[in-house]
Amino acid sequence: MLPQPWNTRSWESIAKKAQDYRDATIALIEPPLPDIEVLPLDSTPILKTILTPKELSITESDPANLVSQLSCGTLSAVQVTKAFLRRAGLAQKLVNCVTELLPTAAIERATFLDDYLKTNGKPIGPLHGLPISVKEHIEIEGLSCNAGFIAWNDRVPKANAHILDVLLAAGAVLYVRTTQPQTLMHLETSSNYYGVTVNPFNRNLSSGGSSGGEGALVGIRGSCLGIGTDIGGSIRSPAANNGVYGLRPTSYRLPMEGLSATMLGQEQIVPVIGPISTSLEGVKLFMKTLINAKPWIREPSLLPFPWRTESLLPTDPDGTKTLKIAIIWDDGVVRPHPPVTRALRTVAEKLKAVPGITVIDWEPYQHDYAWTIISSLYFCDGGSEEKAAISSSGEPWRPLSKFILTENQNVKKLSVTELWRWTEKRDGYRKEYANKWGDVDVILCPVGPGAAPLIDTARYWGYTSQWNLLDYPALVAPVTRVDPAVDGVETKYVPRNEKDAYNYDLYTPEKYAGAPVSLQWVGRRYDDEKIIEAVDYIKEKIGMPFAEFV
Amino acid sequence: MLPQPWNTRSWESIAKKAQDYRDATIALIEPPLPDIEVLPLDSTPILKTILTPKELSITESDPANLVSQLSCGTLSAVQVTKAFLRRAGLAQKLVNCVTELLPTAAIERATFLDDYLKTNGKPIGPLHGLPISVKEHIEIEGLSCNAGFIAWNDRVPKANAHILDVLLAAGAVLYVRTTQPQTLMHLETSSNYYGVTVNPFNRNLSSGGSSGGEGALVGIRGSCLGIGTDIGGSIRSPAANNGVYGLRPTSYRLPMEGLSATMLGQEQIVPVIGPISTSLEGVKLFMKTLINAKPWIREPSLLPFPWRTESLLPTDPDGTKTLKIAIIWDDGVVRPHPPVTRALRTVAEKLKAVPGITVIDWEPYQHDYAWTIISSLYFCDGGSEEKAAISSSGEPWRPLSKFILTENQNVKKLSVTELWRWTEKRDGYRKEYANKWGDVDVILCPVGPGAAPLIDTARYWGYTSQWNLLDYPALVAPVTRVDPAVDGVETKYVPRNEKDAYNYDLYTPEKYAGAPVSLQWVGRRYDDEKIIEAVDYIKEKIGMPFAEFV
Structure with a gap:
């Protein structure tokens, strides 16, 4: 069936459809998940009453530990995937952090990996069988990718984001996609598709954002390793607010091809992709796996430098680290x-x-001046892409979209010359700070x-x-x-x-x-x-x- | 005395003053250089009749070889500097490639280095005593820096370009500055300050550009190692046209702080700095010296990766290189x-x-499409900075300025959104080419x-x-x-x-x-x-x- 033009439908009906679809994917989980009648302030204890001890032990394991067990067959990929699917489904019911589960594809993939290990006697790669969660705007072939805009609801990428291809080649299992805010430019997670993603430890608080679905899901242990993106704090805010680890790497180290977002082609402030994980080992595993795969061959904007494993900390002559x-x-x-x-x-x-x-x-x-520079460079088209993407569907402006786009006095339509001058200011500030x-x-x-x-x-x-x-x-x-x-x-x-x-x-x-x-x-x-x-x-x-x- | 506003003076008088100043710096050379009455088609043989055998042997040496002799005192820095000053002065008379000689400062510097070697028994750094020539728009403290625009004649930088500080710390001697075209955006070297820089081997031909002063000077051996810049061919064209070596390095490897040019802050097509040398050893010495100095500490836009000295060429099992x-x-x-x-x-x-x-x-x-992309990104402010810089002094447009700025149909004032779309096209093309x-x-x-x-x-x-x-x-x-x-x-x-x-x-x-x-x-x-x-x-x-x- 051909997709219908969105504008024959109300934004509410589109949102409803997205939610129904999400719920339908959760309904596929076996054994089925109970509904939670009264949502508690702290969402974490209730999980222990619903999941099995084995599911709890798997989902609360360190990702590095999971990979070693998966690689030698002590745990099967199907078993691990199913445990995370159940916990992610519950997480959705508790904190509203999921846009869809991928149970069919994930279990099929996990089965393949289990067979691979049996047949070949060795893991397929350094992430063999590890379930990884994915922020919605990171493109997955054939699945809708909307960046939080109702108007973009029928955008369906024809290929995976580069990072997913690398992670899949390393043995990852993709099993869940997570929420993000309208525009992707909030430090919280609130959209007209799904409403607000709340904090697992106190539902009156935010999960942070824009990778707030990831943050909440990893915080509640519905994922042990997820992929976020960050142009102003969008990996770090959710990592911090959910008590987990998150890294904003330096730009151009990890694959960026295949993100659905506004401002593509903007390179004054470069967005980055990075891990959110329950452990620092998870962060390391993510970085090392991606960089060791030499992603710069396919994506020449990336820096072709290996992940350094030698110690980089200074030491005194007797070997004590002198940080x-x-x-x-x-x-x-x-x-x-x-x-x-x-x-x-x-x-x-x-x-x-x-x-x-x-x-x-x-x-x-001069951190105030730093904000003036970066906020002048963020929306240097005057925010016209975001404004068009919101207004064309008739969806309401979420409060933090208004805040960052219309109440922010630094949002101006710049000329190319003005853009160059702000870029010079950025570089001048960078030099002063470095010195x-x-x-x-x-x-x-x-x-x-x-x-x-x-x-x-x-x-x-x-x-x-x-x-x-x-x-x-x-x-x-x-x-x-x-x-x-x-x-x-x-x-x-x-x-x-x-x-x-x-x-x-x-x-x-x-x-x-x-x-x-x-x-x-x-x-x-x-x-x-x-x-x-x-x-x-x-x-x-x-x-x-x-x-x-x- | 305070500088007079330029617009009380005609462009011709400013150009005349620049030429008189240049000639006065050449007149300081000892022994004095003869005037060349009839300029020959091939400028190279006449040098042999004017310079001493020792001057010829010094100036025709490989820079790596010079450095080893300078470092052990077999040659003195003063001797080498004087030889290059004389040959550069002659080069000016023959092919019009110099904007000024720096005999006083250079000999003072060389004397210091000779004393240093005597006192310390070791060279000051890896370029000890090596004379290096510098394209005019690379800033030297206290010396006018005009980028080929008459209107910019009274711009005097307060500090050296970063690259010069590094080269000086390594032991270089700066002794000559070289010509560049109006706008810096020609592949030849023609300005209203100095006219045309011609080819040492055939004066009816161009020296190339925009680092054409460097190219001609190195070609004629008035320099063995010079610094050029390149955003479209400006190191490589003069290197090629003058029969010498030139490298356009990948961006962000060498220090770029301190260039006088239009379009500062433009980063879609990044200009680079690089060497022009009589030998491949000279190119290597330049790159290695600069990168080993860790310029990224002072200039954080640079990549902090060492100069690799291990072999990077593929070999077959018996050790034969399989290129x-x-x-x-x-x-x-x-x-x-x-x-x-x-x-x-x-x-x-x-x-x-x-x-x-x-x-x-x-x-x-699709090399034609590549030109469409790059020429759309070069002057994406519609060339307004160059146009203003030319018109404000009343100087005439040089033919190749007209060609690239007004006859080039891709010069358009882009909006920020259009700029982003061209940047995306650039990245798409880069990916396709890499693949x-x-x-x-x-x-x-x-x-x-x-x-x-x-x-x-x-x-x-x-x-x-x-x-x-x-x-x-x-x-x-x-x-x-x-x-x-x-x-x-x-x-x-x-x-x-x-x-x-x-x-x-x-x-x-x-x-x-x-x-x-x-x-x-x-x-x-x-x-x-x-x-x-x-x-x-x-x-x-x-x-x-x-x-x-x-």
Whole structure:
């Protein structure tokens, strides 16, 4: 049957169809999943009452551990895939993070991989049988790909995104697609297709975004490794808000071909693709597998440099690692909420006790100006593609679409000459920032101005977009959870500006109870390997995170 | 004294002042240089009658060889600098390639380096005492920097270009600045400051451009290593036309900070900086020295990857190098003149005789479309910066400025959206081209549609701009010289289009007599080291070049 033109249908009917389709894919899961009558504030305990012990143990395993069991046949790919399908289906019922499950294709694929292992006596590749979750706008052949716009509902790609081809060749199983916000340009996840994706640990809070479906799904352990994208914080915000790991790699290291999004061809601020995972091992496995596959042969915009496995951390003559860590307590624009400051303080104190580690304070350099530059470069066509994509279907503007596109004074239709001048400013700022690094190895800073935000309040991007502007690798790792008993309001604080006041006013400890608090570890451009190695070392030394999540 | 506003002066008076200044710097040379009464067609023999045998031997040495003698004190830096100053001064009198000599600063610097070696018993760095020539628009602190525009005559940078700081730290001596065309966007060198830079081997021909001052100066051995820039062929055209080596490296490998030019902030087609040298060793020395200095620390747009010294050429089990070389005989748009085809044929035949080397024909893939893309991206502000820079002083348009800016139908003022769409086309084309490489190691092709062009006729950029669009490293190496006795007109050829007819009609063997004929060796993106290694190997195996130049 030929697709009908969308404009003979209302946006509501299109959304309804998308939801019905999603629910139909979940209904295929066996054994069937119960409906959850009363949705709890914290979604995580209820899972333990529904899933089997084996399903729980599989889905709560480290991805690296799963791969080793899958590769030797201790676990079958079908068994693992089915466990994740069930948990992802439940996750949807609890936090609204799924656009569709792919049970038929996934089980068929898993069966093939099990047969392959039996026949060949060896795994097909480094991800043999590992289920991987995929943000909706990463194209899968034959499946609708809408980037959060109702008007794009009938776009169906003819091929897989490059990254999926590489992951499949390495043995991955694709089994679920996840939610994203209208425009993809929110740090939350709210669309007219599916509504709001909420936080697994406190459903009054956001899962973050734009890879918020991934964040929530990985947070609730419906996935152990997922693919997100990030142009201003869209991998790191959901990783942080859901208590898991997320990496925004330096640009042009991972395959980007085959994303459905606006602003294609824009290259002043380059979007990146990256992992969200329950473990740092998962992040490493993802990066290493993709880069070892030499994706630059097919996609020549990528850098043809191998994933470095030698240690990149400085050491003193007796072999002690001598890391210098600089802390941003406050970016000088918006002061972080008390739980974030507590997390920084706790980590800083523990770091200071580690022999070889030096901790200094970092003076933030014009982070407000950095936001002016990046927000002038984001929508330098005046946001016309997003505006057209929203208005052509008649769907309503979601609050954060309005915020970033119409209330943002830096959204202007630039001439090419103006674009060049902003690009020069970007490069000038990058040089100045690089020249301030000196002998610092890692910057430690907040991921946002608070823990997981109340719905529709994530209006300050500065703590993440800063590193997109500079194109620095930034790794998010969980630290603790909001505890109203110790995270009281800073009653004497006087906000410095309107953004600061907005953020300050949001904070009431009780509203954020239980939300994960994560921190961000930032390296120089292209120091992706080094930043992962540093956080791995630090985790081991200081025993981070300091709270349990699932 | 405060500078006077330029517009109280005529462009002619500004040009006169620039020429007088240049001549005054040459008049400082000791012993003084004679005037050349009758300028010969071939400028090279007369040098031998004026310079001393020692000056000749120094200036005709390989730069790598000079550095080893300078580093152990067999030659002094003052001696070497003085020899190059004299030969560069003569070069100016013969081919008009110099904007100024820097005798005072250069000899002072050389004296310092000689003292340094004596005091410390070791060289200051890997270029200790080596004189390096610099294209005018590469900024030197305190010296006027005009990019070929009369209106820019009073622009005086406050700091050195990054590349010069690195070269100076490595021990280089800056002693001469060289000519460039109006706008920098010609493949010849013609400006209202200095007129036309001509070819050392045949003064009726062009030196090429836009680094044509460098090309002519290195060709005539007034420099053994110079710095050029290339956004469409500006290193390779002058290297080819003057019978020397020139490399357009992949973008973002060498320091770019501190160039005076239009279109700053434009990054769709990235200009690059690179070496022009009398030897392939000089090219290597330049690349290695700059990259080993880790310029990415100061300039974070650069790629932090070391210069690879391990062999990158494929070998068979017994150690024979198994290079696969693909030849472009004709790009399908403009057919090369007979001397170029002869050079290709000679090299191809010799390559076929080398064990391990495979030679195939390369089917050019839409090179006409490639030109449409790149020429749409070059001046995507409609050329307004160049037009303003020319018109504001009242200087006349040079013929090739008119050609590229006003007769070029692809120069349009694009909107940001149109720019994004052209960028997407660029990336699509890059992917398609990359996917055609297969197991080819090197593409061998012409550098232009003929040998050094008749003045004001270099209107076809396709053979060089092709690799700028793809951002592939491309190395030019000399092969032979035009010989009217064997390079007859292809009388039966019927041109395919207007550009082809224009080029065909230019060719009369006698007019090009003696002009160098060079070829271009192209690698995959980032294969800079591999392409140099391949040409080094091939030179040794087939004894290229097949003619003498100086």
